Amino acid sequence: MAVTIKDIAKRANVATSTVSRVIQDSPKISEATKARVRKEMKALGYEPNFSAQSLANKMTQSIGIIMPEADVAVFQNPFFLESIRGISDLANEKNFTMAIVTARTDEELLVRVKMMTRANRVDGFIVLYSKPEDPVIDYFHNEKIPYTVIGKPQQYVSETTHVDNDNFQAGKDVAQYLIQLGHDSIAYVGADVSRTVHKERVRGYQAALEEANISVDETFILDPNFSITDLESLFHRSIPPTALIVGDDMHALPLQTMLSQLGFSLPEACSLVSFNNLSLAEMLNPPLTSVDIDIFKLGYQAAKSLIEKILDPKEMTKHIIVPHRIVERASSIRNSR
Amino acid sequence: MAVTIKDIAKRANVATSTVSRVIQDSPKISEATKARVRKEMKALGYEPNFSAQSLANKMTQSIGIIMPEADVAVFQNPFFLESIRGISDLANEKNFTMAIVTARTDEELLVRVKMMTRANRVDGFIVLYSKPEDPVIDYFHNEKIPYTVIGKPQQYVSETTHVDNDNFQAGKDVAQYLIQLGHDSIAYVGADVSRTVHKERVRGYQAALEEANISVDETFILDPNFSITDLESLFHRSIPPTALIVGDDMHALPLQTMLSQLGFSLPEACSLVSFNNLSLAEMLNPPLTSVDIDIFKLGYQAAKSLIEKILDPKEMTKHIIVPHRIVERASSIRNSR
DNA sequence: CTGAAAGCGCTTACAG
DNA sequence: CTGAAAGCGCTTACAG
Numbered sequence: 001m002a003v004t005i006k007d008i009a010k011r012a013n014v015a016t017s018t019v020s021r022v023i024q025d026s027p028k029i030s031e032a033t034k035a036r037v038r039k040e041m042k043a044l045g046y047e048p049n050f051s052a053q054s055l056a057n058k059m060t061q062s063i064g065i066i067m068p069e070a071d072v073a074v075f076q077n078p079f080f081l082e083s084i085r086g087i088s089d090l091a092n093e094k095n096f097t098m099a100i101v102t103a104r105t106d107e108e109l110l111v112r113v114k115m116m117t118r119a120n121r122v123d124g125f126i127v128l129y130s131k132p133e134d135p136v137i138d139y140f141h142n143e144k145i146p147y148t149v150i151g152k153p154q155q156y157v158s159e160t161t162h163v164d165n166d167n168f169q170a171g172k173d174v175a176q177y178l179i180q181l182g183h184d185s186i187a188y189v190g191a192d193v194s195r196t197v198h199k200e201r202v203r204g205y206q207a208a209l210e211e212a213n214i215s216v217d218e219t220f221i222l223d224p225n226f227s228i229t230d231l232e233s234l235f236h237r238s239i240p241p242t243a244l245i246v247g248d249d250m251h252a253l254p255l256q257t258m259l260s261q262l263g264f265s266l267p268e269a270c271s272l273v274s275f276n277n278l279s280l281a282e283m284l285n286p287p288l289t290s291v292d293i294d295i296f297k298l299g300y301q302a303a304k305s306l307i308e309k310i311l312d313p314k315e316m317t318k319h320i321i322v323p324h325r326i327v328e329r330a331s332s333i334r335n336s337r
Numbered sequence: 338m339a340v341t342i343k344d345i346a347k348r349a350n351v352a353t354s355t356v357s358r359v360i361q362d363s364p365k366i367s368e369a370t371k372a373r374v375r376k377e378m379k380a381l382g383y384e385p386n387f388s389a390q391s392l393a394n395k396m397t398q399s400i401g402i403i404m405p406e407a408d409v410a411v412f413q414n415p416f417f418l419e420s421i422r423g424i425s426d427l428a429n430e431k432n433f434t435m436a437i438v439t440a441r442t443d444e445e446l447l448v449r450v451k452m453m454t455r456a457n458r459v460d461g462f463i464v465l466y467s468k469p470e471d472p473v474i475d476y477f478h479n480e481k482i483p484y485t486v487i488g489k490p491q492q493y494v495s496e497t498t499h500v501d502n503d504n505f506q507a508g509k510d511v512a513q514y515l516i517q518l519g520h521d522s523i524a525y526v527g528a529d530v531s532r533t534v535h536k537e538r539v540r541g542y543q544a545a546l547e548e549a550n551i552s553v554d555e556t557f558i559l560d561p562n563f564s565i566t567d568l569e570s571l572f573h574r575s576i577p578p579t580a581l582i583v584g585d586d587m588h589a590l591p592l593q594t595m596l597s598q599l600g601f602s603l604p605e606a607c608s609l610v611s612f613n614n615l616s617l618a619e620m621l622n623p624p625l626t627s628v629d630i631d632i633f634k635l636g637y638q639a640a641k642s643l644i645e646k647i648l649d650p651k652e653m654t655k656h657i658i659v660p661h662r663i664v665e666r667a668s669s670i671r672n673s674r
Numbered sequence: 675c676t677g678a679a680a681g682c683g684c685t686t687a688c689a690g
Numbered sequence: 691c692t693g694a695a696a697g698c699g700c701t702t703a704c705a706g
């Protein structure tokens with residue numbers, strides 16, 4: 001059997017309550033006896049039993065991470081692992097454990113989440129997606145369960161702590177960057193405007209165009225299911241684009257393929273700027289200019305504010321913005337047309 | 338406060354011990370009282386307190402997942418998230434939770450693992466990497482802590498349950514596939530033979546060549562740090578390769594880039610076959626023929642056998658082979674030279 | 675500054 | 691088939 005508080009108490013000649021207070025480094029205990037107790041803990045390799053602590057404390061020191069409904073494509077996007085890595089980093093620091101929650105459907109997810117909270121398995125949740133009318137979010141809200149979301153929540157916005165990029169600004173920065181390179185015909189490809197992230201970036205892009213007195217053309221925006229034909233007609237317009245903003249690095253690869261099939265060679269025919277700065281971006285040919293949104297930090301900050309909230313429920317609601325920066329590579333060049 | 342076993346007992350007019358037996362669906366309890374108790378559980382939305390169960394049972398229903406030392410590149414490889422998804426799937430099924438363990442160094446990792454086991458935070462571990470003389474593995478082995486490894490363990494092989502592909506066969510299959518396409522000059526690029534996976538695949542590749550009476554040339558094998566110059570000299574040999582086997586889909590993209598910089602157009606100049614069948618493989622141009630090693634199932638099976646071992650320590654050691662299959666795409670064609 | 679005792683919410687021999 | 695009681699390993703008022 002593992003070593004318990006009793007073993008330590010006996011060997012250090014104190015009561016178990018004293019040992020417990022030493023574990024918590026309570027100021028009520030004299031340094032002398034702390035030292036004595038700690039010596040015994042070290043000697044026996046004592047580690048407080050986690051379940052017993054949780055039961056007595058009503059704290060699990062564990063957070064749930066909610067993934068969007070699992071489909072392979074989503075999981076292969078490094079975004080998730082990278083944000084989990086950020087969460088994990090902070091969690092390890094604070095001695096918290098994480099439990100990843102996945103499910104095939106909304107209902108299944110809700111069942112699991114309810115089970116986990118009722119069973120007191122976790123103290124709170126980080127939600128890695130955001131969508132309208134999410135029953136899971138409603139549940140958290142109604143039951144007053146601590147949670148933070150990565151991205152922009154679509155419910156109870158002002159009351160929920162979330163960490164996000166300034167996506168409007170990111171979209172604007174990218175457009176302005178291209179405008180400074182002399183581009184005045186800039187299309188936006190792979191923008192899933194049903195998602196807030198992309199909607200905001202597109203708004204930023206449009207704002208930049210307006211400020212530069214470039215006319216905004218809605219048909220210059222292609223959703224992520226664009227076909228090679230869509231792309232072709234884009235380039236067959238009277239004024240074809242000289243630069244493309246791509247919604248996600250993951251789209252850049254198929255896009256490049258299509259462009260080369262259409263006979264365009266990059267970056268001469270067209271500059272490319274994308275979002276996320278995955279390691280993929282460096283590998284492409286030409287290497288892709290991409291906006292680094294610091295996914296790791298999104299995860300890290302989400303975990304940080306969730307744990308703060310758990311440890312102190314009076315902690316106020318926060319809205320944290322993680323800065324982005326454009327990582328310039330060979331795919332974007334000065335416009336020569 | 339959450340609803341407890343006492344609340345249920347009171348409302349169902351039974352002792353708490355009876356409720357506990359109903360939770361466990363013990364055959365000792367009559368169906369009649371089971372039904373009565375269950376009705377109350379449902380009515381109150383009761384879920385047994387997890388910490389209390391763990392404490393009483395000495396079971397945490399939680400498994401640790403050990404990642405290799407964290408560096409960004411590793412984390413961006415979808416392999417890990419995909420195997421975690423497989424683990425997660427089974428874990429959810431069995432009502433287990435997972436805790437991801439990461440660290441920057443070996444020592445830190447060992448400290449965390451010790452802390453977690455001593456604190457009784459998890460019942461066992463899945464190790465997502467394998468390397469020689471791993472102190473973490475030694476610790477598990479000495480303390481008799483259940484663990485399974487994904488890949489081939491390098492210590493206590495026969496005593497440790499592991500799940501892996503038949504990498505020798507996979508390497509052989511790939512080579513034979515290319516041989517059938519008429520290739521007789523096949524190089525192997527991006528093989529990190531310090532890792533068992535790759536060593537075995539290379540052995541399989543060599544075996545296939547021998548069986549086909551093709552001479553085996555060690556200089557036809559390039560490690561993952563190959564430069565464009567290495568590649569160039571490969572193709573400047575008296576008999577240049579007509580096909581390349583690539584160690585990992587992740588290497589295929591930079592490889593393609595280099596080849597195109599050298600003026601080769603694929604697949605005419607050279608066929609390509611790779612491993613892992615990440616979603617990346619489909620996106621490449623030409624789409625990449627790749628060996629699907631079923632990463633999801635590697636994770637799923639690892640979790641399955643670990644949990645079996647946890648629930649029944651007498652469960653025997655297993656060595657599970659997950660089948661692979663070649664997914665043929667446009668990057669590999671019949672040799673025309 | 676320290677200890678004895680009750681309690682957290684379960685499980686499980688033991689008795690009937 | 692069911693219940694009363696002890697126990698899992700901690701924490702925390704309460705008393706001194």
